Amino acid sequence: MTVNWGDGTTPDSLPGTATSDTHVYTSTISTSQSFTITVTATNSAGPGSGTTTEVVNDQPPVVTVSSITPPSPFVGESVTVSFTATDPDGTVASISVNWGDGTALDSLPGTAISDTHVYSVGGTFTMIITATDNSGSTGQASGSITTVLVGVPTVTVNSPTPNPATTGQTVTVIFTVSSTASVTGITVNWGDGTTPDSLAGTATSDTHTYISTGNAKSQIFTIVVTATNSAGPGSGTTTETVNDQSPTVSIVSILPNPIACQARQSRIHMSIWSGAPSRSSLLQLTTAVQRARLQDRLRLPFQ
Structure with a gap:
């Protein structure tokens, strides 16, 4: 006696006295499939058969969400879901993820x-993972994700040091940045028309040297520190007073020295520095020294 279960497996061979048989269907070509079971008994006259049908339903895939990281992402921040998908009676053919935000x-x-996904709006969303197996059956798992709106950074700028400063002196500004999302960059505009400094998002200080106060003896500059995150830029300000350096005068030489008593001219060569030495200029001062009554040669007291 043989039993053909209709699924392509080898028919079972049984003794002539058998009255039953068992079988396990391992797969279907669709979510549900009907199989024809043929039982054949053979005697001296030959074989005789009987049939019946068995409907087998496919087992759906099993999906499990392992983690959602971070569980409450900021708007604009990447969120990652990890999962497993298995099929007990076949293979998983495809997976789809609905992040619930349209x-x-x-x-x-x-x-x-x-x-992975990036939400562009705030709210609570139901994320659904669907696995489809080789027979077309589906299995699902879901998770809840709440996104947090991001505000622009808050920047607090301390008073610079030293304050006041003089031209050519290094000025340091210290600041703190508070942000609910990662700060992507910081700029410091020193207010004197120079190119703003570009700093890393983790920076907490910067330095600068003012080289001029223009036509004034003292000038107040506004320092603007700007931090940027996914929501945009946020700024804080402070001021720095810069005083111009007074000129420095140095006498280089007096020519001629000594001079005769009769009316002659003497040249005094002087170097004048205004502020930093790089701004030096040479002033040639000509003075007329006339001493008609002197009989001898005259030496200036500051030679």
Whole structure:
């Protein structure tokens, strides 16, 4: 006696006295499939058969969400879901992820174990992962994600040191940045028309040297520190008073020296520095020294 279970497996061979048989269907070509079971008994006259049918339903895939990182992402921040998808009676053919915010579903291969997404709005969303097996059956798992709105950074700027400063002196400004999202960059505008300094998002201080106060003896500059995150820029300000350096005068020489008593001219060569030495200029001062009554040669007291 033989039993053909209709699924392509080898028919079972039984003794002539058998009255039953068992079988396990391992797969279907669709979510449900009907199989024809044929039992054949053979005697000296030949074989005789009887049939029946068995309807087998496919087992759906099993999907499990392992983690959502971070569980409460900021708007504009990447969130990652990790998961597993298995099929007890076949293979997982494909996976889709619906992030619940109205964006298009992510289509992944059946071997995928994670997916990432960026939410553009705040709120609570239900994320659904759907696995489809080789028979078309589906299994799902879901998770809840709450996004947090991001505000622009808050920047607090301390008073610079030293304050006041003089031209050519190094000025240091210290600041703190508070942000609910990662700070991507910081700029410091020193207010004197120079190119703003570009700093890393983790910076807490900067330095600068003012080289001029223009036509004034003293000038007040506004320092603006700007930090940027995914929500945009946020700024803080402070002021720095810069005083111009007084000129420095140095006598280089007096020519001629000594001079005769009769009316002659003497040249005094002087160097004048205004502020930093790089701004030096040479002033040639000509003075007329006339001493008609002197009989001898005259030496100036400051030679």
